[in-house]
Amino acid sequence: MKTVSTFNHNWLFAPVQVEHDASDDRFEAICLPHTNKLFSRPFVDNAEYQFISTYRKHFALPDALDSQQVFIDFDGAMLVSHVFVNGQPVAVHKGGFTPFSVDITDQAVPGDNLLTVYVDATEDTSVPPYGNLVDYLTFGGIYRDVHLRLVDSCHITSLFPKPVTVLTAPGLDCDVRLSQWKPGLRLEARLHDADGQPVALLTQDVSSQSVVVSFVDLEQIDLWTLKNPALYTLKLSLLSGGDVIDQQVVRFGFRSAEFCDDGRFYLNGEPVKLFGLNRHQTYPYLGAAAPKRLQELDADILKYELGCNIVRTSHYAQSPHFLNRCDEIGLLVFEEIAGWQHIGDEAWRALVMDDLRAMIERDRHHPSIILWGVRINESPDDEDLYGETNALARALDSTRQTGGVRNFIRSEFLEDVFTLNDFPPGIQTPLVRPHLITEFGGHMFPTKTWDHEERRVEHALHHARKQNLQMGHPDIAGAIGWCAFDYHTHREFGSGDRICYHGVMDIYRLPKMAAYFYRSQKSPSDEIVLYAATNWTMGDRAAGGNNPLTIFSNCDEIEVFIGENSQGRFRPDVEQFPHLNHPPFTIRWQEPYNPWGTAFQDLTVRGLIGGAIVAEQRIDSSHLPQALRLSSNTDRLSADGTDMARIALQITDKYGNVLPYQMRSVTLTLEGEADLIGANPLVLLGGQAGCYVRSRFAAGTVTLTAETDDLPKAAIQLGIGD
Ligand code: GAL
Numbered sequence: 253m254k255t256v257s258t259f260n261h262n263w264l265f266a267p268v269q270v271e272h273d274a275s276d277d278r279f280e281a282i283c284l285p286h287t288n289k290l291f292s293r294p295f296v297d298n299a300e301y302q303f304i305s306t307y308r309k310h311f312a313l314p315d316a317l318d319s320q321q322v323f324i325d326f327d328g329a330m331l332v333s334h335v336f337v338n339g340q341p342v343a344v345h346k347g348g349f350t351p352f353s354v355d356i357t358d359q360a361v362p363g364d365n366l367l368t369v370y371v372d373a374t375e376d377t378s379v380p381p382y383g384n385l386v387d388y389l390t391f392g393g394i395y396r397d398v399h400l401r402l403v404d405s406c407h408i409t410s411l412f413p414k415p416v417t418v419l420t421a422p423g424l425d426c427d428v429r430l431s432q433w434k435p436g437l438r439l440e441a442r443l444h445d446a447d448g449q450p451v452a453l454l455t456q457d458v459s460s461q462s463v464v465v466s467f468v469d470l471e472q473i474d475l476w477t478l479k480n481p482a483l484y485t486l487k488l489s490l491l492s493g494g495d496v497i498d499q500q501v502v503r504f505g506f507r508s509a510e511f512c513d514d515g516r517f518y519l520n521g522e523p524v525k526l527f528g529l530n531r532h533q534t535y536p537y538l539g540a541a542a543p544k545r546l547q548e549l550d551a552d553i554l555k556y557e558l559g560c561n562i563v564r565t566s567h568y569a570q571s572p573h574f575l576n577r578c579d580e581i582g583l584l585v586f587e588e589i590a591g592w593q594h595i596g597d598e599a600w601r602a603l604v605m606d607d608l609r610a611m612i613e614r615d616r617h618h619p620s621i622i623l624w625g626v627r628i629n630e631s632p633d634d635e636d637l638y639g640e641t642n643a644l645a646r647a648l649d650s651t652r653q654t655g656g657v658r659n660f661i662r663s664e665f666l667e668d669v670f671t672l673n674d675f676p677p678g679i680q681t682p683l684v685r686p687h688l689i690t691e692f693g694g695h696m697f698p699t700k701t702w703d704h705e706e707r708r709v710e711h712a713l714h715h716a717r718k719q720n721l722q723m724g725h726p727d728i729a730g731a732i733g734w735c736a737f738d739y740h741t742h743r744e745f746g747s748g749d750r751i752c753y754h755g756v757m758d759i760y761r762l763p764k765m766a767a768y769f770y771r772s773q774k775s776p777s778d779e780i781v782l783y784a785a786t787n788w789t790m791g792d793r794a795a796g797g798n799n800p801l802t803i804f805s806n807c808d809e810i811e812v813f814i815g816e817n818s819q820g821r822f823r824p825d826v827e828q829f830p831h832l833n834h835p836p837f838t839i840r841w842q843e844p845y846n847p848w849g850t851a852f853q854d855l856t857v858r859g860l861i862g863g864a865i866v867a868e869q870r871i872d873s874s875h876l877p878q879a880l881r882l883s884s885n886t887d888r889l890s891a892d893g894t895d896m897a898r899i900a901l902q903i904t905d906k907y908g909n910v911l912p913y914q915m916r917s918v919t920l921t922l923e924g925e926a927d928l929i930g931a932n933p934l935v936l937l938g939g940q941a942g943c944y945v946r947s948r949f950a951a952g953t954v955t956l957t958a959e960t961d962d963l964p965k966a967a968i969q970l971g972i973g974d
Contacts, residue, residue: 253497253499254402254403254407254497255402256399256401256402257399257400258397259284259311259398259400260284260398260894262281262283262309262310263282263283263286263307263308263309263394264276264279264280264309265280265282265288265305265307265308266278266305267289267303267305268303268305269305269306269370270306270308272339272366276308279308283893283894284395284396284397284398284541284894285393285397285541285542285543285894286394287391287393287395287538287540287541288301288391288392288393288539289301289391289392289393290537290538290539290929291536291539292537292930292931293537294536294537295750295751296389296539297743297750298742298743301391301392301539302373302374302375302392303372303373303374303392304371304374305370305392305393306369306370306371307367307370307371307393308367308369310365310366311365311367311400312363312365313360313361313362313402314402315362315363316362317360317362317402320402320403320404320405321402321403321404321405321407322355322356322360322400322401322402323353323354323355323356323401323402323403324353324354324356324398324400324401325351325354325398325401326351326353326354326396326398327351327396327397327398327571327572328348328349328350328394329345329371329394330373330390330391330395330540331347331348331373331374331375331376331379331382331390331392332346332371332372332374332376332379333345333352333371333394334369335356335368335369336367336369337359337360337366337367337368338359339366340359342354342355342356346376346378347603347607348379348390348395349568349590350590350610351396351614353401369394371392371393371394373391373392373393378600379603380589380590380600380603380628381590381591381592381628383595384592384593385742385744385745387741387742387744387745387746388532388534388567388592388739388741389534389539389740389741389750390540391534391539391540391541391740392539393541395539395540396541396571396572397572403431403498404492404497405432406430406431406432406492406497406498407431407490407497407498408428408429408431408488408490408498408499409429409430409431410429410613411428411429411486411488411500412427412616412649413425413426413486413502413504413617414426414650414651415504415505415508415651418473418475418520419508419521421468422470422473422506423466423468423469423470424486424506425464425465425466426466426467426486426488427462427464428463428464428465428488429462430458430461430463432461433460436492436493437457437458437491437492438455438456438457438458438490438491438492439454439455439458439465439489439490439491440453440454440455440488440491441453441455441465441486441487441488441489442486442488442489443486444485444486444487445482445485446474446482446483448485451484452467452470454466465488473506475507476506476507476582477507477519478519478524478561478582478583478584480582481579481580481581481582481619482505482506483504483505483580483619484503484504484506485501485502485503485504486501486504487499487501502617503576503579503617504617504618504619505579507519507520507619508520509584509652510653511623511653511669511729512686514685515682515685515686515687515726515727516726516729517622517686517688517730519584524561524730525729525730526561526562526688526729526730526731526732527561527562527719527730527731528554528560528561528562528563528564528584528732529554529558529560529734529735529756530563530564530566530690530691530732530734530736531554531563531565531566531570531735532737532739533565533568533571534739535759536759536760536930536942537929537930537931537943538929542571542896543894543896544573544895545886545889545896545897546898546944547571547574548573548576549885549898550736551563551577551578551581551583552577553736553757553761554583554736555582557763557767558756558757558767558771559770559772559773559774559778560583560736561583562583562584562586562622562730563578563583563585563586563732564587564732565586565587565588566588566691566735567588567590567591567592568588568590568591569587569588569590569607569610569611570587572615575587575615575620575621576618578618578620578621579619579620583620584620584621584622585620585622586623586625586671586688587621587624587625588627588629588655588656588657589608589627589641590604590607590628591604591628591631592628592630593629594628595628595631595632595634601637604628605640605644608626608644608645609648611624612649616651616652621652622653623652623653623654623655623669623671623688624645624649624652625655625656625657625671626638626641626644626645626656627641627655627656627657627658627667630657630658630659633658633664638656638667639666641656642654642656642666642667653668653669654668654669655667655668656671657673658671658672659672659673661680661683662683665684668686669686669688670682670684670685670686670687670688671687671689672687672689673689673691673692674689674692674718674731675692675693675694675696677717679721679722679725682727682728685727687727687729688728688731689718689722689728689730689731689732691734691735692718692731692734693711693715693718693733693734693754694735694752694754695734695745695752695754696714697711698746698747698752698753699711699753699766700747700753700937700938701758701912701938701940702913702938702939704792704793705786705789705912706793706794708764708765708766708785709765709785711756711764712756712764712766712785712804713769713836714766715733715766716832716836717828718733719733719832720828720829720831720835721831723831723832734754735754735755735756736755736756736757737755737757737759737761738752738755738759739751739754739759740752740759756769756770758937758938758940760900760940760941760942761942762902762940762941762942765783765785768781768783768785768804769804771783771804772804772805772834772836774806775806775833776806776861776866780861780867781804781805781806781834781867782804782807782810782857782859782867782869783805783869784803784857784871785803785804785836786798786801786855786871787909787911787912788854788855788872788873788875789875790848790850790852796848797841797848798841799841800839800840800841801838801839801841802836802837803836803839803857804837805824805834805837805867806833807859807860807866807867808824808862809821809822809823809860809861810857810860811857811858812839812855812857812858813855813857813858814853814854814856815853819841821860822837824837852873854870854871854873855870856868856869857870869907869909871905871909872905872906872907875905876905876906877903877904877905877911877963878904878905878963879903879906879963880902880903880918880958880959880960880966881900881901881902881903881904881908882899882956882958882966882968883899883902884897884898884899884968884970886970887969887970888972889926889945889970889972890972891948891949891950891951891972891973891974892947892949893947893948893949894947895947896929896944897970898944899930899944899945899956900940900942901934901936901940901942901943901966902936902939902940903916903936903940903960903963904939910939910940911939912938912939913938914936914939915935915937916936916961917933917934917960918933918935918936918941918958919933919934919959919960920932920933920943920956920957920958921959922955922957923954923955923956924952924953924972925947925954926946926947926948926954927945928945928956929943930943930944931943945970947972950972951973951974952971952972953969953972954970955968955969956968956969
């Protein structure tokens, strides 16, 4: 019978290449996910992570392995990995974004073993995404999870549950592949619903190495929808002579997802306009080595804080934890292969095919994924390569359509969906259908949290205008803006500090004004949003004043007060934004309006729905810093040495509004069994910044205290342990 164990603990790490027989003293003890270099500041020079490091792990195997095979499954290591067991070479893997399994049966021995992985994080031009310039950093290390797997030599090598005819007579075809066939094998497939209740059971004899197990006419199946993402579990057991010799469990959902020739995207037969953002997987300090909780947090932010219904995993396959969370919360995903504008030689192309295969084989059970990106982002047309990638994607997964992101509209259409990065103002008229906009914004309007107000408002409106145009365009299935979060980049891009300030949130995942545009498109039944896009000053804008004032809200009416005086009630700006579900409000004060140097009072905005006041925001006209706000995305961490909380620090006025020009240094003190990851003192830019608290192995409580100049201290406590 199979055993799978987490292999994330008790590793040894050295940021150099260390020989197999060298003493353990040369290493430091670490856990995975791990970055080969932890940064204590958000700015990163890519030269700093490009080196070979050694990961070493002592591990024990049972005394009798019988006919078992031993595998080590790596979810991801950046960028090239050389794997050795007991000093003998086992495998070389090139590519940092997709998983690889290493069969160590021949090199492993019963009892004690030594695993060594040399991970080369050099930006190797023979491995995608490298070969030319790339607008993102890859970082280095074994930055995702690893598992040890012992299986019978006859085992399940792949299981793909394919829901069929879900809208009429739901069924499930499970494609099963075994490592070998022998007489007397049986399969038992058990289907359970999200509560673990049994739904159906099937058993069948196995007649060959590849078989299909089919459930037909399943009754009372809950569809996976955006509001109710019902998930089912399939447990497949392989039996020989009555004994279970292998078992695989996979979670999936029943749903249909199709981009149609009428230009629209349909989920379960209902049209859904796609409205979303791109996501890079990198973080301040951590590189790409963010544990499960932070991966899940990104999905939650995209769905709940930004109101997106789709995310694109630009520009590579992302963490299984991120995708699992998208399944759980009902966030659609467009996942694509690694690369950036460049196509390399034959060997490089072969790695592209490997990457595509690994991505689809790993991820085709996710109901959230609705489209495979089978081109290198923004690369030139290449009929041979993209003919092959399309054919491979269709062969591996007949249930999903393909897309391939290009930046020129006359590109050859080999995919099922024409996916275009559409940066110019306005919208390019689709030449074919279906057509999906996969990027806009970004470098056309980089914006920092501490930019002046007009720029920050314009950044938000840039997103609002494009989303408005696509929402109203019948031939466009949706638009995915560039991008959710500011990200690390090479020196040829970004603002000189190696950061692209293209996010609607900053690198810590804290909001810019543009984030509130996205959030305001949520249904008021999910959250009532009211955000005045102003710091309400007299002199921050050119020529002073606050004209016009933009308010992002999903209320149907607002009332605005200066001091105690109502300035009137206002309706959404349907003239400028006729197609948005919740057009922003534009308040044009009566001309001339210039409060420069005149008496100036607080701003109050009230949001109304159906005539009733449902929300209020106040902005303090004194702009005095009143509080240091310290918050965490969780109040509890697992005592597993890898779990992390995202800590946010913000300076606010007396009403809780972040003050964007408070550039302060904050000193953090962490008491208890946990580590602080980040800069300390931490400099707040745009009135905000973040860091992480990582658990150790001890249960208990830790206290984090933040202090700055003249504001009251802030403190939070986190419980550690299950
Ligand atoms: C696109 C590219 C993205 C990012 C973006 C910046 O051309 O696909 O990766 O560089 O520009 O706006």
